[in-house]
Amino acid sequence: MEVDRKTFVAGPSSKAGALSSEERADALEERMMRQLEQAAPAQGVRRGTGVLFGGLTPGGLPLPLGALAAMPPRPTIVDFFKLRFMPHTVNHMLQSANDAQKKGESEETVLACLLHDIAVNLIKVDHGWWAAQMVEPYVSEKVSWAIRHHQALRFFPDPSVGYGYPERYIQIFGEGYVPEPYIKAAYEKARRHKWYMEARMITVHDLYAFEPGVNPTLEPFIDVIGRHFKQPKEGLGFDGSAVAHMWRSLIYPDNPL
Ligand SMILES: [Fe+2]
Ligand SMILES: [Fe+2]
Numbered sequence: 001m002e003v004d005r006k007t008f009v010a011g012p013s014s015k016a017g018a019l020s021s022e023e024r025a026d027a028l029e030e031r032m033m034r035q036l037e038q039a040a041p042a043q044g045v046r047r048g049t050g051v052l053f054g055g056l057t058p059g060g061l062p063l064p065l066g067a068l069a070a071m072p073p074r075p076t077i078v079d080f081f082k083l084r085f086m087p088h089t090v091n092h093m094l095q096s097a098n099d100a101q102k103k104g105e106s107e108e109t110v111l112a113c114l115l116h117d118i119a120v121n122l123i124k125v126d127h128g129w130w131a132a133q134m135v136e137p138y139v140s141e142k143v144s145w146a147i148r149h150h151q152a153l154r155f156f157p158d159p160s161v162g163y164g165y166p167e168r169y170i171q172i173f174g175e176g177y178v179p180e181p182y183i184k185a186a187y188e189k190a191r192r193h194k195w196y197m198e199a200r201m202i203t204v205h206d207l208y209a210f211e212p213g214v215n216p217t218l219e220p221f222i223d224v225i226g227r228h229f230k231q232p233k234e235g236l237g238f239d240g241s242a243v244a245h246m247w248r249s250l251i252y253p254d255n256p257l
Contacts, residue, residue, distance in 0.1 A: 044116045056111060071251050074235030077115075077138075077225060081218055084250045085121045093117055094216040096202070096209035101220070111139065112146045112198065113205050114221055122250055127151060130246075137241045138230045142195055149199035152186035154206065155179045161197075163204050 069083045081090055097114035105113075119130035128151025132144040143161035157164045169177070190196055225231075237247035 040200065050202050053073065062160060068254065072235070074233070075237060075247070075251065076231050077229055077236060078218065078222070080118075080236065080247070083120060089117055089120055090218075091163035091215060092209050094218065094221075095214055096205045097221055097224075098216040099205045099208040100201070103205075105205075107224050107228055108140060108143050109146070109198060110221065110224050111199050112143045112150075112202055113209075114224070115139075115143075116150050116202050116206070122246060134243050134246050135229075135240075137243060138232070138236075139228060142198055144230070145193075145195050146198035146202055149186065149193075149196075150206070151184045151192040152179075152190060153199050154205045155183060156187050158200055158203075161200060161204050163200065166207065168210065 061196045072079055075083075085093075093116065095115050096116065097110050098122055100110045100113040115135055116131060117127060119127040119134060122134075123130055128148050132148030135147065154166065155169070190199055232241070234240070237244050237251050
């Protein structure tokens with residue numbers, strides 16, 4: 001459920017004039033808490049740390065808040081899908097991988113689609129770069145390269161594969177949005193790279209991965225993960241790799257330090 005931020009700010013116009021600013025602030029706080037409670041059923045499970053690190057989801061929706069599930073001592077990528085990643089992100093990545101698989105893409109491209117947005121569970125900005133880094137020790141160089149560059153490519157059409165500027169980006173970024181120069185530079189560099197199409201195909205399958213009511217499961221991708229994701233035996237977060245702390249931040253999002 002979406003919490004109406006405009007309602008918070010404006011408040012009910014009929015009574016607001018009669019209240020002191022302190023009373024208005026109290027009423028506002030109470031109303032916000034009530035709406036958040038409605039948005040978060042008590043049994044809701046909080047997954048993903050996007051709220052802590054980046055506020056609302058990329059689409060502007062608040063996440064349901066609830067108890068965070070315990071993780072097994074040696075978490076696998078599948079555990080993160082099931083216990084940490086935000087459900088709507090999981091659904092989007094599964095739809096994307098499903099589309100890639102149906103259209104006969106290579107297993108590496110299917111894996112890249114399956115993982116391409118994992119970073120938004122941690123942080124929204126530069127999510128392609130973050131996601132690529134998170135998986136770099138565990139996947140082929142081609143897969144992490146493709147994931148890193150899908151973010152910049154999303155802003156730039158490629159009619160040769162039927163990819164246009166996403167409608168969704170008009171909602172998220174507004175009409176006439178011009179990406180930062182570093183995004184454009186990354187796109188131009190990627191355009192000339194031998195793996196350009198690997199990243200481009202992530203963006204193509206991305207277009208078919210926001211269907212309401214479509215809920216693919218992770219099961220058909222377990223074998224692909226097994227063949228192309230080198231799961232560390234100590235568990236993600238505990239293998240001493242340069243990115244272990246990123247996985248730990250997802251495991252322990254509420255630790256104070
Ligand atoms: Fe993305
Ligand atoms: Fe995506």
